[in-house]
Structures are given as C-alpha cells and as structure tokens.
Amino acid sequence: xxxxxxxxxxxxxxxxxxxxxxxxxxxxxxxxxxxxxxxxxxxxxxxxxxxxxxxxxxxxxxxxxxxxxxxxxxxxxxxxxxxxxxxxxxxxxxxxxxxxxxxxxxxxxxxxxxxxxxxxxxxxxxxxxxxxxxxxxxxxxxxxxxxxxxxxxxxxxxxxxxxxxxxxxxxxxxxxxxxxxxxxxxxxxxxxxxxxxxxxxxxxxxxxxxxxxxxxxxxxxxxxxxxxxxxxxxxxxxxxxxxxxxxxxxxxxxxxxxxxxxxxxxxxxxxxxxxxxxxxxxxxxxxxxxxxxxxxxxxxxxxxxxxxxxxxxxxxxxxxxxxxxxxxxxxxxxxxxxxxxxxxxxxxxxxxxxxxxxxxxxxxxxxxxxxxxxxx
Numbered sequence: 001x002x003x004x005x006x007x008x009x010x011x012x013x014x015x016x017x018x019x020x021x022x023x024x025x026x027x028x029x030x031x032x033x034x035x036x037x038x039x040x041x042x043x044x045x046x047x048x049x050x051x052x053x054x055x056x057x058x059x060x061x062x063x064x065x066x067x068x069x070x071x072x073x074x075x076x077x078x079x080x081x082x083x084x085x086x087x088x089x090x091x092x093x094x095x096x097x098x099x100x101x102x103x104x105x106x107x108x109x110x111x112x113x114x115x116x117x118x119x120x121x122x123x124x125x126x127x128x129x130x131x132x133x134x135x136x137x138x139x140x141x142x143x144x145x146x147x148x149x150x151x152x153x154x155x156x157x158x159x160x161x162x163x164x165x166x167x168x169x170x171x172x173x174x175x176x177x178x179x180x181x182x183x184x185x186x187x188x189x190x191x192x193x194x195x196x197x198x199x200x201x202x203x204x205x206x207x208x209x210x211x212x213x214x215x216x217x218x219x220x221x222x223x224x225x226x227x228x229x230x231x232x233x234x235x236x237x238x239x240x241x242x243x244x245x246x247x248x249x250x251x252x253x254x255x256x257x258x259x260x261x262x263x264x265x266x267x268x269x270x271x272x273x274x275x276x277x278x279x280x281x282x283x284x285x286x287x288x289x290x291x292x293x294x295x296x297x298x299x300x301x302x303x304x305x306x307x308x309x310x311x312x313x314x315x316x317x318x319x320x321x322x323x324x325x326x327x328x329x330x331x332x333x334x335x336x337x338x339x340x341x342x343x344x345x346x347x348x349x350x351x352x353x354x355x356x357x358x359x360x361x362x363x364x365x366x367x368x369x370x371x372x373x374x375x376x
Contacts, residue, residue, distance in 0.1 A: 004038040005109040007374065008102065010122060012044050012115040013057045017140050020293040021183040022114040028186050028371040037375055040106065044118045047098040056091065056117075072312045075146070084148050092121040100125045103133070112374060113137045116148040123152050136374065139164065142182055142292050143317020150175075158370065160292075163317075178373065181366030182296040185277070189365040191301050192281040201282050204242075204268065211345050212240040214283035218291050219272065221248035223309045227334050228287060229255060233262045235338035239345060242268045242279055277301075284351075285344050287337065290315040290330075295322065299363045304328055304354045306340055326357045 009022040022041060029039045045053050078084045099121055111133055113119055119137060126133060135156065139145045142160035157177040159165050165179040192200065201208045215222055215229060221244065222228065229243055245252035252271055259267050280286060286298050290310035295318055298305045305328035310319050322328040331340055344351045
C-alpha cells in the first residue's frame with residue numbers, strides 16, 4: 001500500500017468562519033480517504049503568547065458585540081494596501097516559529113491556508129527553506145474578501161462563489177482560481193426526514209404539532225439577542241422557541257431572566273452546543289446574523305433565515321446574496337421582527353415563496369467536491 005499523503009490545514013480562530021470549512025474537510029478526509037490521506041489541523045497561534053491571541057481573536061469577537069463600529073473602522077483602514085501589509089507583517093512573526101517547526105517536521109505533500117494572516121508566514125517559511133510544497137488558499141469569505149487575502153503573489157485560490165471567481169480573474173494577476181459550493185460539515189448535505197424531525201422534537205421536548213423559531217448567531221450568540229427575544233415573547237406568537245447563546249454567559253443570564261419574567265415555558269435556552277444540525281432541522285424560521293457558515297447551514301437544510309445583523313463589508317455580500325435571490329429576509333429593526341416571523345409562520349404562500357427560491361438556487365455542500373480536489 002502506498003504511503004499516505006500529508007495535508008496541513010492552517011487556520012486561526014477569528015470567528016468560526018475560518019475553522020468551520022477547515023474542520024469540515026478534515027473530517028470528510030478522515031472519514032472517506034483515511035487509507036490514502038493524513039490531514040492535520042494546524043492552529044497558527046498554537047505557541048503564540050496569550051496576549052497576542054487575546055488582541056487578535058478575543059478582540060475580534062468582543063468588538064463584534066460591543067464595538068462593531070470600531071471593528072468596521074479597523075476593517076476599512078486595513079483595506080489600504082500599505083496598512084494591510086504592515087499589519088500582516090507585524091502578526092507573521094508570532095506564527096512563523098511554530099509553523100516552521102510543524103512544516104519541517106511533517107514535510108507535508110500540500111498546505112491549505114484558511115486565514116489571510118497565515119499566508120505571509122507560510123510563504124516566507126517555504127522560501128527560506130527552499131521548499132517546493134504546493135499551497136492552496138481557501139478564501140472563506142464567499143463574496144466580499146478582505147484585500148489581505150491578495151498580498152502574496154502567485155497564490156492558488158479556492159473560492160465559494162462564481163462572483164468572486166470572476167472578480168479575481170478581472171484582477172489580471174494570473175492567480176489560478178477554482179470555484180466550489182460553500183463548504184460546511186458533511187451532515188448538512190442531507191435534511192432530516194419528517195418522521196425524524198418529529199422524533200428529534202420529542203427528544204428535545206418540543207411540541208411536534210407546533211412550528212418553531214430558532215434564534216442563533218455564532219459561537220458567542222446573536223448580537224442584541226435579549227432585545228430580539230423580548231420582542232418575540234411580547235408578540236405572543238403561538239410557537240416553540242429555541243435560542244443558542246453560545247459561550248456568551250451574559251446573554252444566557254439575560255435570556256434566563258426573560259424566561260422567568262414572561263413565564264415562557266415554550267422557550268428552550270442553550271449555551272454552546274454540538275447539535276445545531278438538529279436544531280436547524282426542527283425549526284421553521286431561523287433568526288440569525290449573516291455569517292457565511294451559519295447562513296449556508298440554514299440554506300442547505302432548506303430553512304428560511306431572517307437576518308437582523310451583519311458586519312459591514314465583511315458580510316455585506318452574504319446579505320446581498322440573500323436579498324437579491326430572495327432566499328431570506330434582512331430586517332435590521334428589531335421591533336419589526338415579530339411581524340415578519342408571524343407572517344412566515346402563518347402565511348403559507350409567503351413562506352413557500354422563500355422555500356421555492358431556496359430550492360431553485362440548488363444550494364449544495366461543496367465538502368465532497370473540494371476534499372477530492374485538494375487530495376488530487
């Protein structure tokens with residue numbers, strides 16, 4: 001039997017959008033190509049001082065929830081090529097030593113990058129050690145990628161939309177680019193059957209006869225989650241409600257107080273969970289923010305997303321995609337959410353118009369296709 005080929009998937013934890021595709025491909029390869037492939041997830045900040053992780057990763061999360069305007073300012077100023085290059089070159093040394101140790105030790109057959117901060121250190125290591133290891137860069141933002149993805153010349157890009165593929169070709173910088181459907185965990189490729197949905201509802205103690213609203217964001221819950229839930233509870237919609245708070249303990253405490261105040265026995269509260277797949281399957285409407293992975297999980301399972309919040313520019317393309325294709329609803333005014341949700345749950349024609357658009361879009365999970373492409 002031939003020796004297994006080694007693949008290093010290099011990522012950071014600035015939001016779940018970079019790790020989720022890497023983990024999905026990692027899991028798929030381990031499940032289907034275990035006899036020929038040896039994938040490894042490599043966290044770029046594994047041996048980086050904690051204060052650096054705090055500024056880059058925790059700071060990213062905190063700003064999204066408590067200082068979004070400042071995050072958007074930093075995002076905008078780093079679009080200036082000189083500022084972007086300085087930022088990336090300042091961060092690169094904190095990863096370079098560890099990544100160099102891993103690359104020299106593993107001698108991989110291929111490196112796949114899932115975060116723009118990892119690009120410069122990886123290419124510097126390869127040049128310094130005169131290594132000719134193939135590198136592929138997965139741009140995890142499907143529509144509006146930050147210019148930091150393009151600081152290194154002669155990259156081999158993998159993208160998740162035809163629009164982005166065409167934008168890169170128009171740059172005329174001769175980047176090889178290949179387009180795939182957005183990658184999420186393999187289980188999201190198939191929805192649960194009607195019988196299975198009833199079974200899961202019973203297991204999670206929901207009334208199978210009632211429709212369900214699911215409220216979720218990323219790992220830190222949905223911004224303004226308390227206000228959103230309070231407006232939904234005030235509206236007294238005859239439905240079951242589930243809310244995922246993630247690791248946001250402040251949000252969870254506030255939600256628990258709301259449950260007591262409104263005597264909301266029909267409300268289930270979750271912290272960080274590993275059964276989002278099941279929760280989306282049993283829901284009818286999902287109130288969420290517009291992170292790419294979450295939106296694509298919802299659409300792959302043919303559910304209707306109602307988006308209340310997004311990060312300017314970074315997630316702008318995701319919102320535009322939903323609106324242009326009429327796959328979901330964007331409503332930034334929290335007080336209008338109950339009316340929209342009520343209409344989706346009670347007006348069958350209105351609800352089906354979105355479901356039909358989702359089906360027409362033929363949204364697929366690209367994990368199988370992309371895993372095979374990387375392997376070959």
